[in-house]
Amino acid sequence: MASDELARELQPRLFNPSTPEEIPVKASDPVPGPQKKAVVVIVNDDTSELTAKLTRRLCINNGNAAAKQAKVFNPYTEFKEFSRKQIKDMENIFKRFDSGKDGFIDLMELKMMMEKLGAPQTHLGLKNMIKEVDEDFDGKLSYREFLLIFRRAAAGELLEESGLMALARLSEIDVSTEGVMGARAFFEAKVQALKVGSKFEAEIREEQEERKRQELDRKRRQAAFKELHSAFCS
Numbered sequence: 001m002a003s004d005e006l007a008r009e010l011q012p013r014l015f016n017p018s019t020p021e022e023i024p025v026k027a028s029d030p031v032p033g034p035q036k037k038a039v040v041v042i043v044n045d046d047t048s049e050l051t052a053k054l055t056r057r058l059c060i061n062n063g064n065a066a067a068k069q070a071k072v073f074n075p076y077t078e079f080k081e082f083s084r085k086q087i088k089d090m091e092n093i094f095k096r097f098d099s100g101k102d103g104f105i106d107l108m109e110l111k112m113m114m115e116k117l118g119a120p121q122t123h124l125g126l127k128n129m130i131k132e133v134d135e136d137f138d139g140k141l142s143y144r145e146f147l148l149i150f151r152r153a154a155a156g157e158l159l160e161e162s163g164l165m166a167l168a169r170l171s172e173i174d175v176s177t178e179g180v181m182g183a184r185a186f187f188e189a190k191v192q193a194l195k196v197g198s199k200f201e202a203e204i205r206e207e208q209e210e211r212k213r214q215e216l217d218r219k220r221r222q223a224a225f226k227e228l229h230s231a232f233c234s
Contacts, residue, residue, distance in 0.1 A: 079147050
């Protein structure tokens with residue numbers, strides 16, 4: 001009888017050898033957690049830059065993009081084709097239209113800027129303007145991206161009738177008094193000036209000399225005032 005019972009127990013296993021043996025689970029046994037899937041991104045060397053940008057764009061759209069480490073940006077060393085005065089002028093323009101004071105020009109601020117310059121754009125036109133120089137795909141213009149507009153304009157990389165070209169031409173011109181032709185002549189002269197080599201060191205020395213002259217004048221005025229005060233008090 002014992003052998004018959006043993007045969008009956010072994011028979012299902014003999015006819016189903018692939019069936020795994022069921023192991024009873026105790027209530028005290030730990031429950032295995034869900035397995036995590038690893039995501040591997042393979043970047044081809046030929047398209048590494050484009051792939052990285054598209055991957056980051058996808059992450060931004062999905063809302064899970066990792067924060068990028070802020071880089072120290074020095075416009076005077078990166079944009080050497082511009083003089084110090086030109087960079088300061090562009091910075092003043094940027095700050096004037098950055099009404100939110102957050103260090104960026106967003107879509108609405110760009111809309112106000114183009115209207116102020118006398119070259120209003122459609123909503124789609126404004127988005128295309130930002131897209132053309134928006135290197136980090138955040139949908140707005142940083143100060144560096146703003147300077148890229150002038151670099152590309154000076155290099156002849158912008159279309160003649162594009163919104164960015166209009167911005168570069170009119171950003172420092174009061175079109176209400178000089179008109180568009182005056183803006184065109186000014187911009188052409190400006191582009192020619194940008195081709196001249198950097199004069200940073202000479203400009204810095206000139207600024208330092210100007211500060212010295214101002215300080216010397218201030219000391220002379222103080223000495224004259226003290227002398228006049230002593231004459232009245234004596």
